[in-house]
Amino acid sequence: MIPPFALARPASVSEAIATFADAGQDAAWYAGGTELLQVMKMGLARFGTLIDLKGLPELRGIAVDASGALVIGGAVTHREIERSSIVGRELPGLVGLEAHVANVRVRNQGTIGGNLCFAEPHSDPATFLLACDAHVELWGAGGARELPIDGFFLEPFVTARTPDEILLAIVIPKAAAGEGRAYEKAKFRERPAVSVAVRLRVAGDAIVEAVVAVGSMTDIPVRVPEAGTALAGAPADPSALGAPLAAGAEAMAELDAVGDLDGSADFKRHLAGVLLRSATRAALSEAIARA
Amino acid sequence: MRETVELSLVVNGRAHPIRVEPRETLADVLRERLGLTGLKISCDVQVCGACTVLVDGLAISACTYLAADAEGHEVTTVEGLARAGQLSPLQQSFIDAAAFQCGFCTPGMRMAATALLAENPAPTRAQVVAGIEGNICRCTGYVPIIDAILEAAGAVDAAGVSEGAR
Numbered sequence: 001m002i003p004p005f006a007l008a009r010p011a012s013v014s015e016a017i018a019t020f021a022d023a024g025q026d027a028a029w030y031a032g033g034t035e036l037l038q039v040m041k042m043g044l045a046r047f048g049t050l051i052d053l054k055g056l057p058e059l060r061g062i063a064v065d066a067s068g069a070l071v072i073g074g075a076v077t078h079r080e081i082e083r084s085s086i087v088g089r090e091l092p093g094l095v096g097l098e099a100h101v102a103n104v105r106v107r108n109q110g111t112i113g114g115n116l117c118f119a120e121p122h123s124d125p126a127t128f129l130l131a132c133d134a135h136v137e138l139w140g141a142g143g144a145r146e147l148p149i150d151g152f153f154l155e156p157f158v159t160a161r162t163p164d165e166i167l168l169a170i171v172i173p174k175a176a177a178g179e180g181r182a183y184e185k186a187k188f189r190e191r192p193a194v195s196v197a198v199r200l201r202v203a204g205d206a207i208v209e210a211v212v213a214v215g216s217m218t219d220i221p222v223r224v225p226e227a228g229t230a231l232a233g234a235p236a237d238p239s240a241l242g243a244p245l246a247a248g249a250e251a252m253a254e255l256d257a258v259g260d261l262d263g264s265a266d267f268k269r270h271l272a273g274v275l276l277r278s279a280t281r282a283a284l285s286e287a288i289a290r291a
Numbered sequence: 292m293r294e295t296v297e298l299s300l301v302v303n304g305r306a307h308p309i310r311v312e313p314r315e316t317l318a319d320v321l322r323e324r325l326g327l328t329g330l331k332i333s334c335d336v337q338v339c340g341a342c343t344v345l346v347d348g349l350a351i352s353a354c355t356y357l358a359a360d361a362e363g364h365e366v367t368t369v370e371g372l373a374r375a376g377q378l379s380p381l382q383q384s385f386i387d388a389a390a391f392q393c394g395f396c397t398p399g400m401r402m403a404a405t406a407l408l409a410e411n412p413a414p415t416r417a418q419v420v421a422g423i424e425g426n427i428c429r430c431t432g433y434v435p436i437i438d439a440i441l442e443a444a445g446a447v448d449a450a451g452v453s454e455g456a457r
Contacts, residue, residue: 001314001319002314002316003314004293004294004312004313004314005313005314006294006313007294007296007313007357007359033355033356033357033360034337034355037316037355037357038336038337038355041335041336050313052360054360079349102337102425103337103338103340103424103425103426104350104403104406104422104424104425105337105340105343105350105351105352105425106337106352106425108346108349108350108351109337109351109352109355109356190338190425
């Protein structure tokens with residue numbers, strides 16, 4: 001059974017922050033509960049107060065801001081993202097990703113902000129958002145700040161967020177002309193065994209820029225700059241990517257992979273190379289459509 | 292003294308006034324306090340689907356859902372599927388297709404399938420497979436369960452409920 005706690009339901013972010021301050025170090029933010037309630041059940045964490053963020057209007061919406069960036073509230077569920085026509089139009093790769101996070105019950109309950117703040121190394125959204133150059137908006141006792149998602153994850157289950165800070169929203173830049181963003185994973189159980197995200201931009205007949213991220217493989221989801229470099233300059237033709245993809249796969253094979261129940265480190269390095277191919281082709285196809 | 296909260300828990304269309312501790316899960320409250328033992332607690336970590344119930348029509352894991360969070364929402368359990376002594380089309384099709392052996396996963400399977408069919412009354416076989424991906428059955432090999440859900444979808448159509456939904 002979950003150890004006893006008090007449940008607070010603030011009506012606004014400022015009230016939530018005041019509630020956290022009153023509770024001292026003994027409070028945790030609570031949204032979908034798909035991770036927090038599990039670790040509390042297992043006795044890995046104990047809090048005197050859970051502060052429920054699900055109802056806060058500041059964390060609830062999906063919108064496009066003045067710069068054209070996609071803004072997703074921290075308490076938006078995976079299922080709401082999957083079903084959002086705005087996300088479908090602005091970032092279709094995220095809809096496809098969200099449709100396959102864990103299982104339908106987790107998607108109905110779990111939130112994107114909770115997923116990122118829990119920082120499970122096998123997070124689906126973390127890897128994709130890393131390639132998409134997203135940033136997170138935080139608000140805590142010391143005021144508001146923005147952090148790039150590249151650098152937000154410090155180690156497994158640890159982020160740059162301080163305990164008093166709420167993840168208000170995730171902001172994903174608008175796709176540039178000729179830009180495509182895709183995510184592919186291999187999954188045998190609830191979480192990915194390995195996942196690869198690719199963002200690339202085409203101009204004329206060539207890929208001029210590429211960012212590659214890999215998840216569920218190293219300690220935390222990481223960008224693989226050498227794989228991006230291998231793709232930059234390649235022809236914007238899915239049938240002519242053999243050598244760049246082989247070079248990219250070699251870069252993946254250099255990573256400090258961690259074996260787990262889903263496979264050995266060697267197997268994961270192999271999968272990463274395979275997934276790089278499919279993610280690159282998917283991103284290229286979207287990029288050409290947007291060119 | 293531990294904090295408790297007074298709830299009016301609406302389950303299968305009926306309101307139950309009940310006082311719970313915030314830490315009590317919906318699974319425990321439904322089973323131990325309301326006697327609705329159709330849902331099962333198995334993995335207790337939101338992986339197996341045996342505790343699937345609906346909250347406002349959406350499938351959730353009652354093992355990882357605080358009862359206090361159900362306040363203001365409609366909970367549906369497997370006990371709420373039959374109406375006036377009539378099995379739901381899905382319950383009947385599970386019998387017709389012999390879609391269970393030990394029966395432990397069956398309540399969760401039916402609730403997952405109920406949510407799936409409410410959202411998509413005429414699913415393809417692949418959509419049914421995807422819809423019950425998170426519900427584990429160790430007896431049947433899934434084939435009769437998928438058949439039963441597809442058969443129920445046909446029954447829904449025959450009743451005219453999903454006319455035009457295709």
